[in-house]
Amino acid sequence: MGTLLDTGQKPYNHYGSYLKEKYDGQRVFKVIVDGNFTCPNRDGSKGYGGCSYCNVDSFTPESARKLPTIKEQVEAGIERARNGYNAEKFIIYFQPNTNTYAPTHLLKMMYDEAINVCPEHTVGLSVGTRPDCIDFEKIALLESYTDRLDVDLEMGMESIYDETLTRINRGCSHRELQKALALVQNSPLEICVHTIFGFPWETREMMLRYADEINKHPQIKFVKLHHLHIVEGSIMGVQYKREPFHVFSIEEYTDFLCEFIPLLRPDIIVQRLFGLADKELLIAPNWGLGKSAIQTYIDKGLEQRNAIQGSRYKILA
Secondary structure, eight states: OOOEEEEEEESOBHHHHHHHHTTTTTTTEEEOOOOOOOTTTTTTSSSSSSSSSGGGGGSSOOOOOOEEEEHHHHHHHHHHHHHHHHHOOEEEOSSOOOOOOOHHHHHHHHHHHHSSSSSSTTTEEEEEEGGGGGOHHHHHHHTTTTSSSEEEEEEEEEOOOOHHHHTTOOOHHHHHHHHHHHTTTSSSSEEEEEEEOOTTOOOOOHHHHHHHHHTTTTTEEEEEEOOEEEEEEEEHHHHHHHHOOOOOOOHHHHHHHHHHHSSSSSEEEEEEESSOOOOTEEOOOOOOOOHEEEEEHHHHHHHHOOOTTTTTOOOOO
């Protein structure tokens, strides 16, 4: 007897299925763009060194960086997506660093350049940023594209606990995320929040409460759920080498997700269940599996445990 997974269904709202349905079965692919942004937590505006889990050494000083133009990056990304994945439609994804950390007029020039490379096949604009780099003017700019594109604003929540955010040198409080979410409460923007599970001082119960915080914000449409990576070139990497601490095994992380996913509001769409780090940089945890194998392992674990998204969701008073 077959399972739900055999039919392509998953026990949670899967982003791939959402895109397939939304775009009538066409293959939609995200094209990553590096706008050569920095971060207020690295340039001295809020701090130096960045978040302690971040691979700061991978960011070459701006004066030494020689990136292709935005147009060249998009053209190359579209070509790879077409040739390698038979992609038909594209979402332009400004991913590395803080992609609203510039004057609004410069942001507009960059976004315009990217989406105008292949406008007839570009269906979306996705912008990753920090909640403390969002204001009314930048929201208005992003909203100006929603008459012709789906616009996804992705903000790093990481943890809901200010003690954790301080310990990881985040340079941003949870209150600042709440303020940013309030700014987009009635916005046509599609909001995504990114979390990191597995900071060694946070208990399982503490991490499960992330679901309650996400659930209470109806403007959150997407989530990206990641487990903590320890990577070379990060402050946490140095700490781990000096005094190793516990990180999730794939079995433990799957077991955690089997508790977390049922608590998550049933309408939220899950863009990711885990993160990946470059093999050359990864210190821990090394699960010894590729992306597809990890995805299959977690999906099977969720199905075997009957861990259905929203099955334990409770509307908070």
